[in-house]
Amino acid sequence: MGFFANPVLWASTLTLTVPIALAAIGATFSERGGVVNIAMEGLMEVGALIAVVVAAATRDAWLGAAAGTAAGALAAVLLGWASLHLRADQIVTGMAVNVLFTGLTSAGGLTGFLLVALYGQNGTPVTTPQLPLWRIPGLDAVPFLGQVLSGQIAVFYIFLALLVAAQFALFRTRWGLRLRSVGENPHAADSLGVGVIGLKWQGVLISGALSGLAGAYLSIGTLNLYNTGMVAGRGFIALAAVIVGGWNPAGAALVSLVFGFLTAATYQLQTASALPKNLVLMIPYLVTIVVLAAFARRVRAPAADGVVYEPRA
């Protein structure tokens, strides 16, 4: 099949996977620690905006990416503070963070407000630098694989390293065991001397940072500009990836890959087939529901995910 043999399809699959997978991997830490994070959409939007602002001001895309990552973590402080110290409902707080940063209209919430306040109606500077594409020596020369795996946006390779590190940290370290115990039964963990609130904070901040990096990938990786609403639902798709992936970084990345593939395939189909564009665009969402229906019985959320933690006096 010529369709599947096209390296462009697979290269764009990977490109489209990264932002969803980064946010999803981050959220596995938050949720394994028992804090439901449905605010990725808003956090990614913040990361995307700040990355452009800093990259444009310093003329350094890497500084932009770092700033976007930090901004995502900083914005996640709202979620952590409300859910861990004010004991607020995490779903409501998460939605509040989304509305605050992205809004319910095309105006774009706080990110839209800042965009206009900083740059007026002209949009972000056209001179904003972009993250480099990395060519992998050796791999570059391999037919097909080289076209797919080499020459991706630099953050793609960082993402691969982060994925391995995340899987290892969560399931092969003492810290990961403690974080997971906090998400399963915080009172038991507490009675064993595990610092519950501190670990939950770490999960939330990791989630914020990776959401911010995912946003930076969108704004100064795939493009060199910021537009309100450019995250376009990827934060929510990442949430789906966390759940379908069984609250597991590798699982979340795999589901993100499936979604990335479906999206890349729909782009190809749009140009290649006679099917109406909008019907093709429905496919990834419907497939996600089907996949979820097929596998949902097998995954189990951390037992105390979303439950407000009340320390015993």
Next chain:
Amino acid sequence: MSVDGASAPAQAAVVRPAWHEAGWVHTVGAILLALVVGTGVLAASGTNPLTAYAALLSGAFGGTYALATTLVDSLPLMLVGVGVALTFQAGLVNIGGEAQYVIGCIAAAAVGIALPHLAPAAHIPLALLAAMGAGAVLGLVPGVLKAYLNVNEVVSTLMLSYATVYFGHYLLEQGPMSVSIYENQSAPIAQTAVLPLLLPGTQLSWGLVLAPVLAVAVSFFLYRTTTGFGLRMMGHNPRAARYAGVAVAPLTVLAMTVSGALGGLGGGVQILGNYHALFDGFTDNYGFTAFVVALMARNNPYGVLLASLLFGTLANGGSAMQATTGVSPAILDVIEGLIIFFIAADRIVAWMLGRRRGGGATAQPAAAEVAS
């Protein structure tokens, strides 16, 4: 996946007032607090907050037309929001309002266009029933998936919403409902399907009457019937509800289906009463906003009416504010986000109210079982 096996014992349920049971004083406090912060943001960006708020208020309430438009902007939120609140009460985090609203718009428009020779007394109810039926199906699907296949409703309703919005684009962008290849809109509905106006000279239709009627009906169902009690119990503590003999799975399906029908009705009323045709961008995010409205109303059907009015005020007044002062309507998103934040984190408000007993502790979220 990897911590299966040793399933942790259920946490002893701490019975505390949930965030959605705190008093209305906290809601008003949250709104005021959000306005204070919003005022700070306005001032910091160099706008006179008083001028901005004055423009907002006169845009929303200055004269019959402005007032009617505010109600027009609130109406879809009321209808969809009451349904969403019903599912919240059952502990279901239903983000499917958008899908149901959109399919309701489509179904009502289809019936309104396709049957031009009916009497209004038949045409209007038929179109609204079609909208409710279509919405109900898009509630039923995630309901069944949740009840019997353990599919997380946050994800399924969200995915359905995205898919349905694309379906609407498909119908209009050179699709079967577009009137010509140059215009992304449908033919107008027949005059016999148009909801009569409540206030001539405005866009406010008799559809408005449905909102309080439905709020009363849903509230009666929730607080005065056994099924409603079971549903609320399920929202509070699904495990206890199951032990008490509440049929959790069928009730889940019921709540999602009824909510879907109301969401569809919201779309139907919008088409028959206001838009009279489908056009690209007809969704206006009303379904997603209704989710936020229901949160703000703390899941109370009457609260939904008030919260919808507030959002309608901000939407309608926001345009006037932008026209007068040039302030981006994004500031209103910020204020809305802050209101919801302060409602969730109502310890802040409780503290500001002088640490009054009661409202401070918020536990047992509506969504405690969000991912189980």
